[in-house]
Amino acid sequence: MKILLPFQEDSSLIFAGKVFPKLKMRGFEPELLHIVDRNGKDAVSDRQLSQNIGSAAVQQIDMESFPDFDRLSDYRGVIVSRVIAPMRTMLSTPWYKSRTDRPCFLAFQPGLEFTPSRGFTNRAAFDAIFLNKQRHVHLFEEQHPTKDWRYVTWGHPYFSLPSQWYDKDESRRNIYFFAQAISPKSVRSRQHIVHVLASIARANPDRTVFVKLRHLPSENVNHVHREEFDYPALMEQLAEPLPPNLKTTDCSMSEALEDAAAAITCTSTAAMDSISAGVPTAVYLDYVDFISDPLRDPMRSEFETSGVVTRLHDLLNLRLSLPNDGWLSVRFRDDSLYDEISAVIAAFKDRRELARPA
Amino acid sequence: MKLLKKLDKQAGLTLRWGADLITGNYFKRIEVKLGSVEQQLSQINKALMYREDSEIKSLVLAMFDEQQERILREFNAKMEKPN
Secondary structure, rough: OOEEEEEEEHHHHHHHHHHHHHHOOOEEEEEEEEEOOOOOOOOHHHHHHHHOOOOOOOEEHHHHOOOOOOOHHHHOOEOOOOOOOOHHHHHHHHHHHHHOOEEEEEEEOOEEEOOOHHHHHHHHOOOOEEOOOHHHHHHHHOOOOOOOOEEEEEEOOEOOOOOOOOOOOOOOOOEEEOOOOOOOOOOOHHHHHHHHHHHHHHHOOOOOEEEEEEOOOOOOOOOOOOOOOOOHHHHHHOOOOOOOOEEOOOHHHOOOOOOOEEEOOOOOOOOOOOOOOOEEEEOOOOOOHHHHOOHHHHHHHHHHOOEEEEOHHHHOOOOOOOOOHHHHHHHOOHHHHHHHHHHHHHHHHHHHOOOOOO | OHHHHHHHHHHHHHHHHHHHHOOOHHHHHHHHHHOOOOHHHHHHOOOOOOOOOOHHHHHHHHHHHHHHHHHHHHHHHHHHOOO
């Protein structure tokens, strides 16, 4: 079963890179399509491409030309995490929607979503919508009723239940801080993060603390989430000498999580990735000048009952808790997610009704 | 909590932001930083007299930031001490 995985910028590239091997493992034939914005707004570097998809073949098309992509009918499914306007327009057009030779369009959310309403609207015309939270399924259906065939469910490739926890694995020594471009926002907040990481590194000379960069300072320069204060520069500007075991890395998320003893992040979806990988995770939200960061309060609400929101004192002493089961169970799923993708695509072919798994 | 209810009554909506922060888990730390409840009340009342919402907000935030920097300094000092 051929599946198309379109991507545009680093976020959707990471998603495609994550889903591609999972689909392949389950007997699908996934193919990658790089949708290029002519304005160069969403450019991804060769490094980002090879890091996320290795040497897999990639087709390319201009954003505006997507509706003319004449091979679309070769695919049984198109899976996206980011919705582009031409795709939305196509699916809102009755003559296209009713075509029987077209693929099933499945949309996920891009990652943690603090203001899901707009994303709901952007995905309303899709054939299958996978929402982050179980409780959003009915909300979505109420807000966006349709007479067309549609399947709404929940689950995300980043939010999969861990097979085991690595909290007692002494062979893992590395600590990763997953950096983001725009959160924490102010230079004061970001300097505070550097100070905290330097303190952890000094207190743990037998460990290495890595600032895991989402992208290099030279990348994503025209990105909508452009980084104003990058960590490599802030680390260079540190008044005191930088501990030798505080380093930056541009490794991939999966590489980092393979040897991570602990993961720290502020408001990033990386928290979900690291929990999925069974890595003890700290969501740290008590940075100075937090008031300047609009993502901090929504993250706090999202993780309030998770058990992984970590106070400064506990973070410095690496006292990290595993997430609460109740919080996990309504956000994280097992690999049956991929069986459901398969079932949706099969049911779509003859617009057969499909019951959601219990 | 009684103090907060009292403050809320006095300040109405103007104190809601500060109260929200204080009623959260930061309350104890802020209380420690400020000293007695009376001192806290006096400081907030002083700010309220001028109906300076931003003053309360800045006060609470500055205290919070200062507290975080103090925790960091104390941790580093403790780590530097020879065993």
